Amino acid sequence: MSTAATTDRLVPQGTWAVDPVHSNATFEIEHSGVSLFRGGLRPIDARLVSADDGVTLEGGVKVETITIDDENIRPHVLSPDFFDAERNPDVTFHSTEIAGTPDELTVRGELALAGIALPVEARGRLRGPVDHPMGRRLALSLETTIDRTAYGMNWQMDRPDGGPILGNQVKLAVELEFGPEE
Amino acid sequence: MRILAISGSLRADSHNTCLLRHAAEQAPEGVEIELYADLKSIPPYDEDDDVNPAPAPVAALREAVAAADGILIATPEYNSSIPGALKNAIDWVSRPRASTPLQNKPAAVIGATTGQFGAVWAQAEMRKVLGSTGARVVDLDLPLARAHEAFHGDGSLISPDHDERLEDVLAALVDSIEQRQGSLMALAA
Numbered sequence: 001m002s003t004a005a006t007t008d009r010l011v012p013q014g015t016w017a018v019d020p021v022h023s024n025a026t027f028e029i030e031h032s033g034v035s036l037f038r039g040g041l042r043p044i045d046a047r048l049v050s051a052d053d054g055v056t057l058e059g060g061v062k063v064e065t066i067t068i069d070d071e072n073i074r075p076h077v078l079s080p081d082f083f084d085a086e087r088n089p090d091v092t093f094h095s096t097e098i099a100g101t102p103d104e105l106t107v108r109g110e111l112a113l114a115g116i117a118l119p120v121e122a123r124g125r126l127r128g129p130v131d132h133p134m135g136r137r138l139a140l141s142l143e144t145t146i147d148r149t150a151y152g153m154n155w156q157m158d159r160p161d162g163g164p165i166l167g168n169q170v171k172l173a174v175e176l177e178f179g180p181e182e
Numbered sequence: 183m184r185i186l187a188i189s190g191s192l193r194a195d196s197h198n199t200c201l202l203r204h205a206a207e208q209a210p211e212g213v214e215i216e217l218y219a220d221l222k223s224i225p226p227y228d229e230d231d232d233v234n235p236a237p238a239p240v241a242a243l244r245e246a247v248a249a250a251d252g253i254l255i256a257t258p259e260y261n262s263s264i265p266g267a268l269k270n271a272i273d274w275v276s277r278p279r280a281s282t283p284l285q286n287k288p289a290a291v292i293g294a295t296t297g298q299f300g301a302v303w304a305q306a307e308m309r310k311v312l313g314s315t316g317a318r319v320v321d322l323d324l325p326l327a328r329a330h331e332a333f334h335g336d337g338s339l340i341s342p343d344h345d346e347r348l349e350d351v352l353a354a355l356v357d358s359i360e361q362r363q364g365s366l367m368a369l370a371a
Binding site for chain 1: 278279280285286313317318319
C-alpha cells in the first residue's frame with residue numbers, strides 16, 4: 001500500500017485550516033539539570049492538504065510570541081544567542097512525508113528556526129474527523145525532539161557544581177485542530 | 183554608518199584607547215568610528231538610581247549606543263576579566279532589559295595588554311556579557327599582547343598581522359551592521 005493511499009484514508013480530501021484558538025505549540029527543555037522548563041508559541045498557523053498525491057502539512061509561528069515569564073530571559077532567548085528573532089522572525093515547518101496509521105503517525109519534514117532548516121521526524125496521532133457545531137474537525141498531535149545546538153543555539157553556562165544550566169535536547173509538541181478551509 | 187567605540191581603560195595614555203583611535207583611522211570608507219570618552223563619569227550601578235530620568239552620563243551613553251549602528255569595545259584585562267568600569271557601563275546600558283539599545287546591536291571586541299596574552303580572556307568575557315545583553319557579537323578577537331611595544335609613535339600598529347586582524351574584525355562588524363540594516367528594512371517593508 002502506498003503512502004498516498006494510506007494517508008488518503010487518514011485525512012478526507014481537501015484543505016484543512018488550523019483553528020488557532022484550539023491549537024498550540026510547546027517546547028520542553030531541561031533546566032539546571034533537575035527540572036523541565038516548558039513554554040509555548042502562539043497563535044500557530046497551519047494547513048493540512050489532502051489531495052490525490054497524498055497529505056501535506058505546513059505551518060509556522062512567530063518567535064516573538066514565545067512565552068517565557070521573565071523580563072530578562074525572554075529578550076535573551078529572542079536575541080542572537082538563541083533564536084535571533086530579528087533576522088529569523090518565524091519558526092516554520094513543512095512535511096515531506098506523512099505515513100502510518102491514525103494511532104501511530106509519522107510526519108517527516110523540514111523544521112526551520114534561527115535561520116537553519118533541518119530534517120525532523122515527528123510522531124503522533126490523528127483524531128477525527130468528528131462533527132462539531134462549527135463544522136467537521138480533525139486533530140493532529142505530534143512530538144519530536146531536536147538538538148538546539150544543531151540550530152546554532154550554543155549558549156551555555158555551567159552551574160556552580162559543574163553541570164550545564166540548559167539541556168541541549170528540546171522536546172517540541174504541537175496540538176493542531178483543523179476544520180475545512182472556507 | 184556610525185560605530186561607537188568604547189575603551190575599557192580610563193588611563194589617559196591607554197593602549198586600548200590608542201588601539202581604538204587607530205581603528206578609527208583604519209575604518210573602511212563610509213564608516214565613522216566615534217570614540218566614547220566619558221566612561222569615568224558613569225556612576226556605579228545602583229537600581230535605586232536606575233530611574234527616569236537616568237543620571238545624565240548614563241542617559242548620554244544609552245543614547246549614544248542607541249544612535250550607533252554598532253559597538254566596538256577595546257578592553258584591557260584585570261584579574262583575567264573585564265575592568266569594573268567597563269562592565270558597570272554595559273550593565274547600565276543593558277537596563278531595562280526589555281528595551282535595552284544593545285538588543286540585536288552588532289558589536290565587536292578587541293583588547294590590548296602589556297602582558298603576553300593580549301586580554302584574550304577579558305575579550306571572551308566581554309563577548310559573553312554582550313551576548314547576554316542581546317547584542318549580536320562578532321565571533322572574532324584581537325589579542326594585542328605587549329601593547330607598550332605594539333605601536334609606532336604616531337599611534338599606528340607596528341605589526342601588519344595586528345592590522346590585518348583589526349581589518350578582519352572591522353569588516354565582520356560592518357558586515358553584521360549591513361545585514362541588520364537589511365533585515366530591518368525587510369521587516370519594515
